[in-house]
Amino acid sequence: MLMHCVCVYYYPQCPWIVPTVDSIFRAARKLGYKCCMYDLLSERLDEKALFKVYVDGNAVPIGIGMMDVNDIANRLLGVNMSFQEQGPSETAFSYTPKKQIAGKVDISPLSGDNIDDEIALCIGEDFLYGAIPQRFVKKAVEMKKRWLQHILSKFEACGYIAYLKKEPVGFVEFVPGELANKLGMKTLYSPKQTAVILCLSVKKAYWGLKIGSELIQRLINELPRAEYKFVEVTAYKSGLWHPLEFYLKNNFKIVKDLGNNVKMAYHPC
Ligand SMILES: CC(C)(COP(=O)(O)OP(=O)(O)OC[C@H]1O[C@@H](n2cnc3c(N)ncnc32)[C@H](O)[C@@H]1OP(=O)(O)O)[C@@H](O)C(=O)NCCC(=O)NCCS
Known part of the structure; x- marks a missing residue:
């Protein structure tokens, strides 16, 4: 059989x-x-x-x-293909912008020394789907570490971590367009000249304090040094995963409408 x-x-x-x-x-x-x-x-x-x-x-x-x-x-x-994919819980993540930040945000490039800070942010309970169940944590940490070590070994710039009074509070992770294409994210601009944002996450307690914007700004400021000209991201019209509004406020433009999501790009004038 x-x-x-x-x-x-x-x-x-x-x-x-x-x-x-x-x-x-x-x-x-x-x-x-x-x-x-x-x-x-x-x-x-x-x-x-x-x-x-x-x-x-x-x-x-x-x-x-x-x-x-x-x-x-x-x-x-192959049956019941029409049911809704389980999405992140929207209700648990109502967005209430705060007005003031207590202290200065330090942004450090992702490196071998702070890799664990990003992993902790990525696996912790602030993630869109909640915390990774305990029984999977060890494997998930190993997996993410291997990934970050791999991209760090190949590309000098691939992420930034935000610290507030030495506490890691957010990160942005990106890869060159050529690798993004391999991951199934086709770039609209030349892959060699484009950085593609994979993840952007700020700890929930610190939302609305412009930490996400500072991370994006740092990425943008370092573009020439990293030999990129463009930044691309797939943003979503609703929800908290790569919110379209957030990228619009950070000077990204919509370059392709894909229905629920849009391709957005930052293009220095
Ligand atoms: C999206 C995210 C990074 C924004 O970070 P942040 O530090 O709170 O954003 P900022 O304070 O820099 O926001 C800048 C602007 O974008 C807007 N904005 C931010 N998030 C928004 C959202 N979800 N919807 C609409 N607008 C939003 C803010 O209102 C602000 O506008 P203003 O300039 O008029 O005040 C954060 O909400 C987040 O981490 N979301 C969850 C992402 C996630 O789960 N990632 C999983 C791991 S990769």
């Missing part, structure tokens, strides 16, 4: 891949499907995706983020 096979291809950029893959494999086992997983940093396969799931070679629409095992099983079966 032919056994169906679920294949997950991923780059280890987002630690939420760990619990997501666990849910996918539990769903697959429920259905009696075989599972395999390829970490594209190690496998060197010609797969262009941050995260892609296939059943017998057919792409299945599953995004990064914890999902219900039964919903995933439905997707793997």
Whole structure:
């Protein structure tokens, strides 16, 4: 009897891949499907995706983020494809801008010395999907560390971390256009001259204090030194993940409307 096979291809950029893959494999086992997983940093396969799931070679629409095992099983079966993907909880993250900041924000480039600060911010409870469940934390930390060490070994500039009184309070992570293209994010400008923002996150307690803007500003100011001309990001018309309004306020322009999301770019005049 032919056994169906679920294949997950991923780059280890987002630690939420760990619990997501666990849910996918539990769903697959429920259905009696075989599972395999390829970490594209190690496998060197010609797969262009941050995260892609296939059943017998057919792409299945599953995004990064914890999902219900039964919903995933439905997707793997190819039925009930119309249900809503579980999104981040909007209600837990009402945005209330604050007016004043207590102290000066220091922005440091991401380096081997502060890699753990970004990982802590990335895996902590402020993340859009909540905290990564405890049982996945060790693996998620290892995965994110490997990713950051990999990009740091290849590109001098790939992130900045914001500190307030030495406490890490936010970060921005970006990659050159050529790598972004491999992750499935096609750049509109020349990939060689473009930095693509993957993640931007500020600790919830510090939202509205312009820390996100300071991180973006630092990235923009350092563009010539890093030999980039443009910054691109995929921003969203609603929600807190790369909010369109935030990027508009930071002088990004919409360059392509994709429906729920838009491609935006910063282009120095
Ligand atoms: C988006 C985010 C980075 C903004 O950071 P921030 O420091 O609070 O933003 P700023 O204070 O610099 O905001 C600058 C402007 O953008 C606006 N803005 C910021 N977030 C906004 C949002 N979600 N919706 C609408 N406008 C927003 C602000 O109102 C402000 O406008 P103003 O100049 O008129 O006052 C932050 O809300 C965040 O971390 N969101 C969650 C992202 C996430 O979960 N990432 C997951 C890990 S990658």
